[in-house]
Amino acid sequence: MSKTILELEGLTKYYPLRGGLFNRGRGVIKAVDDVSLEVGEGTTFGIAGESGSGKSTLCLCVARLLETTSGRLLFEGEEYTHAKGAALKRVRSTVQIVFQNPHASLDPHMKVSSIVLEPVRAQGTPEVDEEKVVGELLEKVGLSPSLAKHYPHELSGGQSQRVAIARALSVGPRLVILDEPTSALDASIQAQILNLFNGLQRELGITFLLVSHDLSVIGHMCDRIAVMYAGKIVETGTFEELFFDPQHPYTAALLASAHLLRRPELEERFILRGEMPSPRRPPPGCTLHPRCPFATEVCKIEYPPLAEVGEGHLVACHNRQDVRRVLGAITS
């Protein structure tokens, strides 16, 4: 594996729950709960999960747009969990983020040129030929430099997302976080944007942290993948491990619902019952157990540890052998 560029150690983000008399604290919502992962330089790391899994909160923490509750964030071995001042400014020039909805993430009052240059100006980079810089950035993302004078409302969804990507690239970042970057786009535009990301990685060696609910996108783009459910990583490994030997019932359920399980006759067996639990009152034991077709007594009591089942392939499930047996990965 390539050199580690980003490392998360036990990253945790709790939101206090307030309510009742005098707005007193009433416990916490564990949006991200003890997440550890390593991202190799020049690779794409995928985080798969549904609404409420904590994947977007994780992005905001990594981008330092949210303060983490506990745990550590390291960029090339250097901790930046609580970086301030000049150190935080350095983080902003190496870590950038692209959001899901391009119309909402571009300021409607600003022209494309100002939008794209905003991170550069915030860095205080002196004396740049702004027009030239903007033109080059727009060309890099496949847009005509003539768009620089336009306002966001004049752009299509695909064009807006390209502007958001140009903005992220303006400071020459090494890591770009992509939070559902194509979920608001049509299928044919999605393909163009995904090709753009892969091209940028080939040319510039940029590392991506790609968050998506769409396993087809994750599978196409990512070298390593983590699947999140209710704030925790339930399974992580390489693309091959997760797509060809999924061991967590939730990973298998996500694959089944995207018709990527490769065992169509078994898809019905992995349909989850009900819905994700309210984060205010998570069930005891494994948070998936009320929905899980493989749940046993122990699942109601104890959260399973994230166990290493192969080098770098980790699974948090008491009954992972049953999942593998059903999928035919093991026979006995």
Add this chain to the structure above:
Amino acid sequence: MLSLFNSLSLDLSRKEILGVVGESGSGKSTLAYAVTRLLPGNARILSGEITFDGQPILRMSEAEMRGVRGKKITMVFQDPSTSLNPVFRIKDQLLRIIKENVGLDGIPARQHAIQLLREVELPDPPGVMDSFPFELSGGMQQRVMIAMALSSNPSLIIADEPTSSVDATIQEQILHLFKRLRGERGFSMILITHSIAVAEEVCDRIAVMYAGDIAEEGPAHRVIESPKHPYTEALVRSIPRPGEGRTRKEDLPVVAGQVPDLRSPPSGCRFHPRCPYIMDVCTGEKPAFYPADGARALCYLYEGK
């Protein structure tokens, strides 16, 4: 003036699920609103016929139409949180619809409502009846919308992106629910979706729309596994399918260019400016539907074949 559907023709049989697939602006929702005569005031249907159960929908009076819309033809929309009224409990909204469209009142209405909520697999129907919409998750709200659409035992349900605002595992549950209900109740369905995967999963037939035209129409698996129209082909190939032949991170095939502005659509075939197989004939007259391997494609490639 925007001109949509200048050569659209579709038939839907009983118990059939027809998928209408297309990207934003392809006209797929307009098609659904035309069937229920809910098009906005500035829309005109210039020609053509819509026949439902042998009756000409376009020539019905508004009073006759009210006997069809909401009763024999019902709809399920994309975003249940904006379709449900936030200030009324589910029972108020459901019982009102039952009274209006089924003519039941009092205890029989309530029994009917609970039965419907049970049919859409909602846990604790009486509890759901007493809830406000915000107390239900998106998936539960959508089940309530489906229960409402079922209340008059319609013969046609039009579902406009019914699973686009819910998560993948919930989408799977709802698609299975549609399939089960169709089997039990025997209604026909028009499912409007941008997702080829969703259409493939539940539909018997698929119509692919492009710039207001049906580009291709045929049995679902045939249309997706061996697309005939160049647009369908491009659309199907642009979807990432990890682990199925294509190398990871390899460039996905894309359709060059942009969806045309329907205020001045291209001459001839509306796809010709973006089509890799363009021929001289494509820019002149609009193509007709030609049979192609069990499907129909609006494309000169299949003329005389």
